[in-house]
Structure formats: C-alpha cells, structure tokens
Amino acid sequence: MLRYFTSNRDKWPDRSPQKSPRLSYIRHIQHKHELDPIDSLALEHYFYSSWQSFSKDAQTEGIWINVIADLAYNHRFLLHGILACTALHMAHVYPAQRETYVIRAYAHQDTALPLFRYEIENPTTNNCDAIMAFAYLLVVFSFATELDNGQNSLLLVCNTGPDVQEKQLILPQWLHFIRCGCDMLSEVWDRIEIGPVSALSEAWETELDVGDSKLPYLERFMSFVPQDGSWSEHVISIYRDGASALADAFAYMDRETTKIDVSTWNILGLWCVRLKDEFYDLIFEKHPGALILLAYYCVIMKRMETCWYFGGRPARLIAAISNVLDERWHPYIQEAADQVTGLEIDGV
Incomplete structure (x- = not known):
C-alpha cells in the first residue's frame, strides 16, 4: 500500500514549494502524533488536495487550509477525523485501492468517535472550534460511507440491533448532532461565532x-x-x-x-x-x-x-x-x- 501511495504522488496537485500549504506544520503534526508512513502521506494529501472538497467559498477556505492545521495539532480526535475523511477521498481518487483506504478510514473514525463524544460532553473555549470542525467531517464521513451500508439511505437509517424486534427508522448520528449541536454547545456558542471557525457556524444557521x-x-x-x-x-x-x-x-x-x-x-x-x-x-x-x-x-x-x-x-x-x-x-x-x-x- 505504501508503495502504491508513493507511486501515485505524481498524480497529486502541484507540490512545488510555493504551492506547499503549511508544509512545516504538517511535519510537526506528523511528529507529535507519531503518524506511520501511510497516515503521513494521507495528511499531506489532505493539505494538498482533499481540503478543497470541503471549501465552497473564500470564508471557509481559510478554515480548511490554515485553521485546521492548528486544531489538528492540538486535538487528536480532529486529526483522526481528518485522516478518516482523507482516506475516503483517496478511495474515491484511487478506486483500485478503495478497499484498503476504506479500512484505514474506518479505523481512524473508530478512534475519533469516542474521543469526540467525550469532548462534546465537555465543551470548552479550548476545544469548541475543533468540535465544530469535526462535526462537519462527521457529516462528510457519514455521506461518503453511506453506500457501503446496504441498510442505510441518507436520512432513512434502519435500527436492526439485537434488541429491535422490527426494523425501525432512526435519525442518523450526523443529523442528530447538527440538530442538537447548538444546545450541546450552548455554553460556548458565543465563542464559536467569533472564533476562527465562525464561518462554519454561519453556514449551519442559514437565514x-x-x-x-x-x-x-x-x-x-x-x-x-x-x-x-x-x-x-x-x-x-x-x-x-x-x-x-x-x-x-x-x-x-x-x-x-x-x-x-x-x-x-x-x-x-x-x-x-x-x-x-x-x-x-x-x-x-x-x-x-x-x-x-x-x-x-x-x-x-x-x-x-x-x-x-x-x-x-x-x-x-x-x-x-x-x-x-x-x-x-x-x-x-x-x-x-x-x-x-x-x-x-x-x-x-
């Protein structure tokens, strides 16, 4: 897999120094979180390519290419969320290796979610921006993996657990969060609205x-x-x-x-x-x-x-x-x- 990543690097966007987005910060993140070679390359892929798929306007572009670097460095759950979505993006870009990338994506998401749940239950001015960014990535991850789950169809999610007598339609996790997120983050919402990810909160509250x-x-x-x-x-x-x-x-x-x-x-x-x-x-x-x-x-x-x-x-x-x-x-x-x-x- 690593050999495939390396051999396909020439297919990625321009990697010349003037095009390198915060390359030194990428190295700091890789070192601090002890990323293996595959995850290190995936992190580079995020900053060189996949971040653009989250940005649709100039306001959010600055978040995904600049702010995220700082947040990922300090919040491990967000880093894993980034790597999960990036692996899915690479599965899309390189379909021949889809299965391998998807497995890596699920591994990162499985690591991120327990950490995220703890943070969302304990929001502070220190973690609220990272929570907001992860919430967006949670939606992306859910959409990107929806077709791999034969029982789910976007807003129609079947609850078929061992205690369920009949298939039931339930709210998907991403929708529950974005519907209830303002309440969950009520104590720090004012801070989010004036902080570095404020453009995400504005998109959340479209007038x-x-x-x-x-x-x-x-x-x-x-x-x-x-x-x-x-x-x-x-x-x-x-x-x-x-x-x-x-x-x-x-x-x-x-x-x-x-x-x-x-x-x-x-x-x-x-x-x-x-x-x-x-x-x-x-x-x-x-x-x-x-x-x-x-x-x-x-x-x-x-x-x-x-x-x-x-x-x-x-x-x-x-x-x-x-x-x-x-x-x-x-x-x-x-x-x-x-x-x-x-x-x-x-x-x-």
Whole structure:
C-alpha cells in the first residue's frame, strides 16, 4: 500500500514549494502524533488536495487550509477525523485501492468517535472550534460511507440491533448532532461565532429570507393531503409545518440560485435541520406525508451531487422511499423522481 501511495504522488496537485500549504506544520503534526508512513502521506494529501472538497467559498477556505492545521495539532480526535475523511477521498481518487483506504478510514473514525463524544460532553473555549470542525467531517464521513451500508439511505437509517424486534427508522448520528449541536454547545456558542471557525457556524444557521416570494410548492404539497379523514388534524398540522418549511427552501434556492454557495451545511440547513421532532416521528412511523416531502427534498439535495462524498445519494433515497411507500402514493413522488433520476417509479 505504501508503495502504491508513493507511486501515485505524481498524480497529486502541484507540490512545488510555493504551492506547499503549511508544509512545516504538517511535519510537526506528523511528529507529535507519531503518524506511520501511510497516515503521513494521507495528511499531506489532505493539505494538498482533499481540503478543497470541503471549501465552497473564500470564508471557509481559510478554515480548511490554515485553521485546521492548528486544531489538528492540538486535538487528536480532529486529526483522526481528518485522516478518516482523507482516506475516503483517496478511495474515491484511487478506486483500485478503495478497499484498503476504506479500512484505514474506518479505523481512524473508530478512534475519533469516542474521543469526540467525550469532548462534546465537555465543551470548552479550548476545544469548541475543533468540535465544530469535526462535526462537519462527521457529516462528510457519514455521506461518503453511506453506500457501503446496504441498510442505510441518507436520512432513512434502519435500527436492526439485537434488541429491535422490527426494523425501525432512526435519525442518523450526523443529523442528530447538527440538530442538537447548538444546545450541546450552548455554553460556548458565543465563542464559536467569533472564533476562527465562525464561518462554519454561519453556514449551519442559514437565514431563509424568502421575502415576498410566492410558494407554489406549498400549494402542491398541501394538495397531497387526503380528504377522507385518514390523516388526523394533528398529523396534518405537523405535515403543514414541514411542507411550509420545504416550500420556503425551494423559494430560497430559486431566489438565491446565482448567489448561494451550495455547500453541505447550507443545503442541510435549508430543511432537515429546521424540522420539528414530531416530523421525524412521522418518518419513524413511515407516514406517507413525511416520506413524500422527503422525496421532494431530494430535488434540493441533488445540488450537492458534485461533491465526491455525495454523488448518487438523492437517487438512492428516492428509491428507498418508493420501496417504503405503498404504491397508491407513488404518483405523488413521481415529479421528484423525474427531477432527481429521470426514472419512472414502479407502480406509477
């Protein structure tokens, strides 16, 4: 494996001295954390290549190429998170060695997660920036490995543990964190907002100002509500909130299409982060209304398909939804499927 890494170095971006991002700091990190040759090369790959896949604008670019070096030096859990995601990026770049890189990625993530859980339970002004950066990498890692888990499909995650009598849909770990992270970090949030990773927190809290924009999708979403009384008023109220939030997201994307930086967190922040817990209860129950809206959210998520760690996920989620929905509801998600995959849903 090391020989393969070395032989492929010439395929990496320009490594001339003027292009070397903080090369001396990379050496300090390698020495302090006693990285083996493979991890040392992976760390170099991060600073020469993979960091660019996390940066979609000038504000966050400085974080991933400069700030991360300082944070990784001082926080081992973040270093392992970086190496985990970088190994997955290398698996993407060098598919012939995919299995080897993926195994290394999981090893780093297995080391990082217990350390991260401890830090998130004990946030301080010293570790909060590293926690925030790792949270982003947690999302990247989850997306990048989702296709390797046959039971998971992005927002639909099956809980099939030994104590579970029947397959249940649960919130994936990354979504739980970004929905609850502000509360978890409430004591240090003010510090994060003025600190070196503040641009990440801003992306997390995207303001959905749609002004006087019309919401054509809201009318369409509400037309899906059956008139036979099969949905209770309580369920309809929850559905309406989710439909309104999703219609706002569509209006925002249409209005900001030439200005918005389509990054992982602002796409997630447009809808799924804003939903109430009750809506996720409907997903848990496989309620058709919640699953239909989730199918339409795939249209928005398709904007992220240029990210190496996300390509194909919206199509897979649409397929998972169609498998869960009763066939009578398939016509309601056909428009979304047309925009995401161009394929006809079975039963339509």
